Amino acid sequence: MKYSIKDIFNIPVKESLCVEGRPQTDNPFIPEVDSDYVFRKEILSDVLSWYMMGANDGLYLTGPTGSGKSSIVLQTAARLNIPVMVVTGHSRLETPELVGHHVIVNNSMEYVYGPLAMAMKEGHWFLLDEIDLLDPATAAGLNGIVEGRPLTIPEKGGEVIKPAPGFRFIATANTAGSGDRSGLYQGTLRQNGAFLDRFWMVEVDYPDEVQERQILAKAMPSLADTVREALVSYANEIRKLFIKGEIEVTFSTRTLVRWAKLVYLFRPASAEGKNPIIHALDRALGYRAEPESREALHELAQRVFGG
Structure with a gap:
């Protein structure tokens, strides 16, 4: 369904400008609306343009800490009724944490889908915060997922998960993936160039x-x-x-x-x-x-x- 950009984001644009959203549901992964949130027109324009272009590119939001990278994603999704699976990156994060793994349930092994696989199956947005803390090899293993290719799970008999309509891959980071020269963001790593090439890059600075x-x-x-x-x-x-x-x-x-x-x-x-x-x-x-x-x-x- 279509929503008026002026009405749901409270920014000064033409009444005729609309964006596709989803009907209201009680899905627990839809972020809560923060009625006090102030959208910045220039950043929102980038996010909505990326969203409406389709799922062939990921979205990479880079900027200083506390500038609103994650909040713009979550509050946009909240107003469009889009569920979001959120994971915070770290140096020891490995693919099974994102895709899924076997666990013991009632004395038997059962495969449990991870947040990335669930987002792909259900057509949710997947938000990976602090992606520049990931080992570059782990991040590069997500290349195909970012550009919309299917996910194969060998541990589950080779199951193939095709991204459902609406699936999007979003990343945030304090650096643009080329390392940190300021010394402020300890633990950030230079990322693989082929991985970064699969993203729209949006810079999010502090508000004026x-x-x-x-x-x-x-x-x-x-x-x-x-x-x-x-x-x-x-x-x-x-x-x-x-x-x-x-x-x-x-x-x-x-x-x-x-x-x-x-x-x-x-x-x-x-x-x-x-x-x-x-x-x-x-x-x-x-x-x-x-x-x-x-x-x-x-x-x-x-x-x-x-x-």
């Missing part, structure tokens, strides 16, 4: 200031507008210092929302002579920083927010 103010307004409407604006401005100043290499921690949008919530939570601290802004800042980000960087965080906060 206007978008982040909208996000904070929905997440923490109880905070004054001036406070939310100052929080966003401060976060962007920290990001500039991080890019220059003057500080080793930075603000993701996720951390920014956490900070805003903590600021509201710690308001009573002001009655004890504490600065709730800095008190919350340490718990949201500061305690992850080296002592010198934490001091710099405090100094900038004092300049931005005062006492």
